[in-house]
Amino acid sequence: MTRAESTPAGADPAQADPAQPSPAQADPAxxxxxxxxxxxxxxxxxxxxxxxxxxxxxxxxxxxxxxxxxxxxxxxxxxxxxxxxxxxxxxxxxxxxxxxxxxxxxxxxxxxxxxxxxxxxxxxxxxxxxxxxxxxxxxxxxxxxxxxxxxxxxxxxxxxxxxxxxxxxxxxxLEGRAPVLRSGARPGDTVAVAEGGNTLGEAGRGLALLFTRAIDAEGAPDAAAADALRTAYPRLLGAQLRPSPPIPAGAAAAASGATAMLDVSDGLALDATRIARASGVLIDFESAALGEHPESALGGGEDHSLLACFPAGAVLPAGFRPVGRVLKLPAGEPAGITVDGAPHLPGGWDPYRGWDGHAG
Amino acid sequence: MTRAESTPAGADPAQADPAQPSPAQADPAxxxxxxxxxxxxxxxxxxxxxxxxxxxxxxxxxxxxxxxxxxxxxxxxxxxxxxxxxxxxxxxxxxxxxxxxxxxxxxxxxxxxxxxxxxxxxxxxxxxxxxxxxxxxxxxxxxxxxxxxxxxxxxxxxxxxxxxxxxxxxxxxLEGRAPVLRSGARPGDTVAVAEGGNTLGEAGRGLALLFTRAIDAEGAPDAAAADALRTAYPRLLGAQLRPSPPIPAGAAAAASGATAMLDVSDGLALDATRIARASGVLIDFESAALGEHPESALGGGEDHSLLACFPAGAVLPAGFRPVGRVLKLPAGEPAGITVDGAPHLPGGWDPYRGWDGHAG
Missing domain, CATH: 3.30.1330.10 (PurM-like, N-terminal domain)
Structure with missing residues (x-):
């Protein structure tokens, strides 16, 4: 199919694709x-x-x-x-x-x-x-x-x-160290996160702001509205558009004996469930340790924090703070997460089901 | 822009994108x-x-x-x-x-x-x-x-x-060997190619066949016509659609002392010019060594043969055959290639200029 064929006769090509500049917009520089x-x-x-x-x-x-x-x-x-x-x-x-x-x-x-x-x-x-x-x-x-x-x-x-x-x-x-897998968490471990320049949940809240407020009257993505949001909500928009994950904390965690670790990209709840399932354990979060918005911290997405488990009593490396602990899985129970002891669903994002087909 | 917006009202969506199956075509398996x-x-x-x-x-x-x-x-x-x-x-x-x-x-x-x-x-x-x-x-x-x-x-x-x-x-x-660069060719070297399961120029001729004959009456790509061409021209279509480069010949060339080497992907002439320029030499091809279609061998594209230079007198590893030699660059002359001693233009493919915008 050619591009021309995708624009039936009579349609205005400039309307069909706003990302396509008209010849008048050509800039020699x-x-x-x-x-x-x-x-x-x-x-x-x-x-x-x-x-x-x-x-x-x-x-x-x-x-x-x-x-x-x-x-x-x-x-x-x-x-x-x-x-x-x-x-x-x-x-x-x-x-x-x-x-x-x-x-x-x-x-x-x-x-x-x-x-x-x-x-x-x-x-x-x-x-x-x-x-x-x-x-x-x-x-x-x-x-x-x-x-x-x-x-x-x-x-x-x-x-x-x-x-x-x-x-x-x-x-x-790896500088001679063993890689830190998802499968190594053990009952008794401390569960900790390193958030770098962002805070759990901010990236997801920034995305929600963009989808609901960085749009024009017809609902199409709008650059001027996004710029205004950047000024009004620099942390949330920054976390979404320009995340600052705690990269050196990864090697530091390995050197400190981390038993399991992953990049929190699909929401803390879903990613913690991955560690729990790979390790055959329960992970219990303290909601009080998850900030002012525990549900946004658990359900967010694209946080790019590091979630790691450390042996009980280990000194956490710089940048990590405790948010929960690893519990033994009761016989017959499925591996997963709890919050303050109560079961919690994983949630999460799927690229083939989650995308609405828009670009802009 | 949404997909729906790219199909102006009144256009038949099934016409707009033939790759998009209608619901009736859904296959549960x-x-x-x-x-x-x-x-x-x-x-x-x-x-x-x-x-x-x-x-x-x-x-x-x-x-x-x-x-x-x-x-x-x-x-x-x-x-x-x-x-x-x-x-x-x-x-x-x-x-x-x-x-x-x-x-x-x-x-x-x-x-x-x-x-x-x-x-x-x-x-x-x-x-x-x-x-x-x-x-x-x-x-x-x-x-x-x-x-x-x-x-x-x-x-x-x-x-x-x-x-x-x-x-x-x-x-x-690299198994302990030095990497073979483009810049190591020396005057007196033998120039050789390893073609694997294909022959220089076949992939380009296969592509030309597809563009001119695997199309329907409106000029759109046609699967049945391509199938017929596969049967009629298995070598040319195979070289284009399913190339068989001589992968083990690369390590063998390095072990045999190859001074320069590259993957012939943009046409033998252009790729040889790259070695010539990087090494500051002339590369002279014998047209008689380039098969029945020397110009298609030189100008083709997507051959994925290996072009390598070997010190004079070196025993060529299995799969390589000589096609020319490296000459000293006369003072003041630009590095490049000659064929039977006569200058030859590099030619070649550029992705931003060469694509006509069609898919299909």
Whole structure:
């Protein structure tokens, strides 16, 4: 199917896709990707990308070569897709790069590893101004510098696509430690969270604000309204659009003997249920430790806090605070979570069922 | 923008997107992704994926852990996007998985490394039948088994997107050898290619056949016509849709002292020009060594042959045959290629300029 065929005769193409600039909007200082060669696009991006201390051979050949000094490496991959994962009216390009880096760095940290490098594949519409890719590159650099100094981009891929897509793969060094799995929690363990620059539940509340108030009269995503929300609710919007997970706390938790850990990305309740099921235990939260909004802390999503279990009596590393404890699973009971001793449903997000089909 | 908004009132939605099945086409044995949970989709995919011998910790946690026995690893990433990279009317799902694996394995091999593992992120429309993802998984498994036994999928990500997208990141083990770069060719070297199961130029000719003959009366991609072409031209269509690069030849070339190497993905002429420029040399091809169609061998694209330079007198490893030699660059001349001593333009493909915007 061609783009032209998707706009039946008589429809106004400018109405059909507001992300498609009209020719009158062309900016000679900010050409579209279609107006530049791939090499010209790369020349604008490369100087903005962060360098990695682990690079043995960087971009420019068929593949990069990275150091893995302990003979192993941690790897995780995660995509951000225009529509289900972000709206261009709400996220600035640098926010996209930042969040794509931050979420992948958080998965590396959750294994107890120190992030060393990223590879980044970007697929972008041909009408996109190159400044969007420059902004994404700036966000990748800013996130690495702020969250995981020494981590950088060692390779990537540029493609054309009707859907702006970022696919990040992140690597980490376990520095001789065993990886911290989800399955190691033991009855008696202290359950703790490290929230970094955000607070559990803020990211989810920021998203709810965007969906209900960063829209125009027809319900479409609205950039000016999002800007106003950023000013009015900087913590909630920042947690959603530009999260600051506690990356070094992951390696610190491993060094302190954490028995289980994960990145809280789908809501504390659901992610704690994952640890409980993998470990065959109950996890009991103290609601008083979950802040002013315990239900938003439990049900949120995209927090990118670290949830970890530590042996009873262990000194928690900096950044962690206790929020509950691990209990023995009564015979015949399903593994799961309780809050102040009462059963609690996991909840959570599913990408194929949860996306409403909107982009904007 | 919502999907509904992209179909102006009065247009027939079934006309607007032929890839969108009508409710009457629903198949209870092959549900769409929207009808299944993410967990149910993963349960259908996982048993089909190949396992990696390098896995220390596989899927199921925040990240995987892989062995890197020589303290380094090779990494490359490449996307395949519905539209610029494939048409669903021409490629079967297993072809997509096979090609996504094969092209990334080839980049690893081109460094002189043995491929060890892949991570695979897939973004797919919610109306897609789950059998498409099962087919992609089958293709990933078949390609690893045929081209790089012991290599497997160690992690991934599933997302929703309006554009079917595969992002593969591949890893390799240099087994103590130095990586083979593009910059090491020296005057006097023998230039050789390893073509694996294909022949230079076949993939490009297969693509030209699809564009000109696997279409219906309106010029839209046509599955029945593509099937007929597969029967009539199995080598050309196979080279394009399901390439068989010579993966073990990469490590063999490194072990035999290759001075420079790359994966021929954008046409032999352009890729040889890359080695020539990186090494500051001329590369002269013998047209008689380039088969019956020297111009299609030089100008093709997506061959995924290995092009390598070897010191004069070196015994070429199995699978390689000589096609030219490296010459000293005359003072003041630009690095590049010649054919039978005559200058030749590089040519080549650019994703932002080369895609015509069609999918199908």
């Amino acid at each position: 900010d050409p579209t990707l279609a107006e530049l060669s791939e090499i010209a696009v790369l020349q604008r991006i490369f100087p903005r990308l962060p360098e990695s201390d682990a690079t043995l051979l960087g971009p420019g050949d068929d593949a990069a070569v990275l150091a893995a000094p302990d003979g192993r490496f941690v790897v995780t991959t995660d995509m951000m897709i225009h529509g289900p994962d972000f709206r261009l009216a709400w996220s600035r390009p640098a926010d996209l790069g930042w969040k794509a880096a931050a979420t992948n760095l958080s998965d590396v940290a959750a294994m107890g590893a120190r992030p060393t490098a990223l590879v980044v594949a970007i697929a972008a519409p041909q009408h996109l101004p190159v400044s969007v890719l420059e902004g994404i590159s700036d966000g990748l650099r800013e996130a690495c510098a702020a969250l995981a100094p020494g981590c950088g981009v060692v390779g990537g891929d540029l493609s054309a696509s009707d859907t702006l897509t970022l696919a990040v793969t992140a690597f980490g060094d | 092959d549900p769409t992704l929207a009808e299944l949970s993410e967990i149910a989709v993963l349960q259908r995919i996982f048993p089909r994926l190949p396992e990696s011998d390098a896995t220390l910790l596989g899927p199921g946690d925040d990240a995987a852990v892989l062995a890197a026995p020589d303290g380094r690893f090779v990494v490359t990433t490449d996307m395949m996007i519905h539209g610029p990279d494939f048409r669903l009317a021409w490629s079967r799902p297993a072809d997509l998985g096979w090609k996504a694996a094969a092209t990334n394995l080839s980049d690893v091999a081109a460094m002189g490394a043995r491929p060890t593992a892949l991570v695979v992120a897939i973004a797919a429309p919610q109306h897609l039948p789950v059998s498409v993802l099962e087919g992609i998984s089958d293709g990933l498994r078949e390609a690893c088994a045929a081209l790089a036994p012991g290599c497997g999928v160690v992690g991934g990500d599933l997302s929703a997107s309006d554009t079917l997208t595969l992002a593969v990141t591949a890893f390799g083990d």
